[in-house]
């Protein structure tokens with residue numbers, strides 16, 4: 001496995017994304033006791049989620065436009081993208097310019113376990129069953145390759161780079177962790193910083209974005225403009241957060257449902 005494609009696409013003098021250490025890649029290419037997985041929530045030209053599964057010293061990666069669903073009736077399109085370095089797993093931050101420019105949130109992470117020993121064979125056959133043990137995503141899942149992926153023709157040479165661009169479906173299996181719940185809206189925040197996109201952006205707002213935001217116009221442009229405004233507001237209120245924090249906590253206390261309220265019962269029924 002190689003991360004040459006990953007490096008090719010990025011200018012690391014601009015992007016804070018990790019370059020990736022080849023010694024880590026070689027070390028993790030052998031048998032590992034546990035395999036890392038994560039999901040990044042990535043606001044770039046479109047909002048999407050990136051599922052990453054550690055295998056062969058890299059993070060196999062799929063861009064999932066609608067994000068994962070814990071409802072087994074949903075089949076979520078997952079387009080395979082270039083392998084990422086292991087070190088990308090805990091990355092969260094702002095990509096000011098270039099490939100993937102936007103905001104990256106670590107939305108979930110944990111470990112994954114393939115249902116079969118030969119992951120490469122399962123990937124080649126186009127069906128990979130596995131379990132996830134993250135903060136938000138748990139239990140049994142499957143990735144199924146759809147027909148018509150680039151290179152899906154007789155005699156096509158199958159190599160590592162040919163995986164890029166193939167379309168898969170990410171589906172939750174029915175188990176104790178499945179249900180009719182919209183997990184992306186139910187649990188929208190970072191599992192690394194507990195913040196939202198505006199919090200991440202408030203920490204490192206690229207100055208150039210004021211005049212040249214990475215996305216303009218349309219729903220995504222409007223979404224980013226709102227996040228930038230909120231990030232600027234939060235950044236400006238730093239240094240005098242005491243009053244805001246007190247007010248926030250007071251209202252949170254006031255609005256918290258006591259045990260036995262309708263909201264409390266709804267929460268318990270779901271679990």
Ligand code: MN
Nearest residue numbers: 042050063100
């Ligand atoms: Mn992405």
